[in-house]
Amino acid sequence: MNARAIALNILNEIYQQKAYANISLSRHFQKYEITEQDRRFITELVYGTVKSGDTLLWILKKFVNRPLNKIEPTVINILRLGIYQIVFMDKVPASAACNEAVNLAKKFSNQGSAKFVNGVLRNLIRQPEKYAMPTGNKAIEVAVREQHPVWLVKKFIHTFGSEAALKLCQFNNTNAPLVLRTNTLKITRPELIKELEQNECTVIPSKIAPEGIICQSHASLNKLKPLQNGMAQVQDESSMLVAHVLNPQKGDFIIDTCSAPGGKTTHIAALMNNEGTIIAGDIYEHKLKLINENAHRLGINIIKTQLLDAREVGNFYPNKADKILVDAPCSGLGVLRRKPDSRWNKTEDLLSELPALQLEILNSAALAVKKGGVLVYSTCTIMPEENQNVIDEFLKTHADFKLDDVHKFLPFKHKDKTKTLQLMPHIDHTDGFFIARLIRNA
Ligand SMILES: C[S@@+](CC[C@H](N)C(=O)[O-])C[C@H]1O[C@@H](n2cnc3c(N)ncnc32)[C@H](O)[C@@H]1O
Numbered sequence: 001m002n003a004r005a006i007a008l009n010i011l012n013e014i015y016q017q018k019a020y021a022n023i024s025l026s027r028h029f030q031k032y033e034i035t036e037q038d039r040r041f042i043t044e045l046v047y048g049t050v051k052s053g054d055t056l057l058w059i060l061k062k063f064v065n066r067p068l069n070k071i072e073p074t075v076i077n078i079l080r081l082g083i084y085q086i087v088f089m090d091k092v093p094a095s096a097a098c099n100e101a102v103n104l105a106k107k108f109s110n111q112g113s114a115k116f117v118n119g120v121l122r123n124l125i126r127q128p129e130k131y132a133m134p135t136g137n138k139a140i141e142v143a144v145r146e147q148h149p150v151w152l153v154k155k156f157i158h159t160f161g162s163e164a165a166l167k168l169c170q171f172n173n174t175n176a177p178l179v180l181r182t183n184t185l186k187i188t189r190p191e192l193i194k195e196l197e198q199n200e201c202t203v204i205p206s207k208i209a210p211e212g213i214i215c216q217s218h219a220s221l222n223k224l225k226p227l228q229n230g231m232a233q234v235q236d237e238s239s240m241l242v243a244h245v246l247n248p249q250k251g252d253f254i255i256d257t258c259s260a261p262g263g264k265t266t267h268i269a270a271l272m273n274n275e276g277t278i279i280a281g282d283i284y285e286h287k288l289k290l291i292n293e294n295a296h297r298l299g300i301n302i303i304k305t306q307l308l309d310a311r312e313v314g315n316f317y318p319n320k321a322d323k324i325l326v327d328a329p330c331s332g333l334g335v336l337r338r339k340p341d342s343r344w345n346k347t348e349d350l351l352s353e354l355p356a357l358q359l360e361i362l363n364s365a366a367l368a369v370k371k372g373g374v375l376v377y378s379t380c381t382i383m384p385e386e387n388q389n390v391i392d393e394f395l396k397t398h399a400d401f402k403l404d405d406v407h408k409f410l411p412f413k414h415k416d417k418t419k420t421l422q423l424m425p426h427i428d429h430t431d432g433f434f435i436a437r438l439i440r441n442a
Helices: 002-015 021-031 036-061 075-086 094-108 111-126 136-143 148-162 162-172 188-200 238-245 264-273 285-298 310-316 348-367 389-398
Strands: 178-182 202-205 213-215 232-234 253-256 277-282 303-307 321-327 367-381 401-404 421-423 433-440
Touching: 002 021, 002 036, 002 075, 002 094, 021 111, 021 310, 036 075, 036 136, 075 111, 094 111, 094 401, 111 162, 111 238, 136 148, 148 162, 148 188, 148 348, 178 188, 188 202, 188 213, 213 238, 213 310, 232 264, 238 264, 238 367, 238 421, 238 433, 253 264, 264 277, 264 285, 264 303, 277 285, 310 348, 321 348, 348 367, 348 389, 348 421, 367 389
Parallel strands: 253 277, 253 321, 277 303, 321 367
Antiparallel strands: 178 213, 178 232, 202 213, 367 433, 401 433, 421 433
16 A cells, blocks of 8 residues: 555544544554655645645535535545645645545546546646635634634634734644653653664753653654653653642652543652652543553552542542642643644534533542642643633632642743743643642641
8 A cells, every 4th residue: 555545544544433643543554564754754644634624625615516425435535635735735746646646536436536536636736716715704714724623713812812813723733743751760861862862863851841852853652762661751841840830749649630641640650759659540441551551661650540530539538638630631722733633523512511520620629638738730721711710710619728839830930920820832832731739728
């Protein structure tokens, strides 16, 4: 199978079987012998096509008369792939993209589809003015140009203003680097940097997280020895700040309520020098396995996983925790650049249900904190309704808690003037992240 055929297979899985892009990609990379160059090309084709989502269909509709649901799904995916290459990939000649799409249609559909694909893509190449990007309505303009759902752009404009919304969407279209957290139980950051360089990676230390290493180029993850050997954990630098804000100490009894796959749990364990106890809860059993695997690889033995709905944690562990982390389920709108398909999988309804769940988890977690103990709340979103507003609501009904200043615990200086931290992707050039620290009165 050539690279484009593999990319098509992956797109079919994503659109017809609702597979996750990253999981389908890595399954295909394991199944076929693929050169490094093709691996990069397939990744770019799949992530680019998926990220462009409805923008590709908006362009397609300018060139077909029949409703898209009357066209065979595989043919739609062949057209998505072709349009993406012609409109967005400068390095692929348009005629090559068209010819390859026609070949795919012959192979995976029939001669009639091949003729149809050829007609659509030739017209597209001849008449680029037909898909000139819309102007007039700011939300639609940004949504089509920057490949985001219209409802989401409207939300961003409403919350942050037009200029910031545009910058945010543009940032979401940049490539996210791989970031590794040094497992300080086994190695120092300078030592790990040397090891990574010997493994043909180009890396720089993170400026905001003392364990963070940003990989500008690297081999595929399953060939990265320091990762396999437990010297490092994949984790974005902004998410590494959470464990520092929690500030765990050796011997502490810690509860991490929403912990899978264990990025922050294992970081907390490293800061405790693997001494003390961490209860790592999650609502999904299969995800607990991931925490155990990570802990084993990293040489950590103080983590006890537990199938536990965080809304029940207060009943299970009343007044028990020195420190408790609620890394809440959230809309993930701060990490859209990392998951090209995720912007198209979210809905406004889903988003509106989250604050109530987040507050319910926080209310239960509060019952599990010892007097004088600490409760940290974090999310990887940028929406105030899931972040500061949840904390404000919580404080209204918890006079025994006060907001602590997260900035005292951050390993870098941030210009945020509030006691909480909100990292914004287009301003801070990291994943978007929110952290609040609460202390229960002694
Ligand atoms: C943001 S992710 C956690 C990431 C994790 N803390 C890390 O650093 O690797 C949120 C997690 O919460 C879990 N979750 C969702 N609802 C939950 C609930 N009611 N109780 C416990 N866990 C829940 C999800 O399964 C997911 O693993």
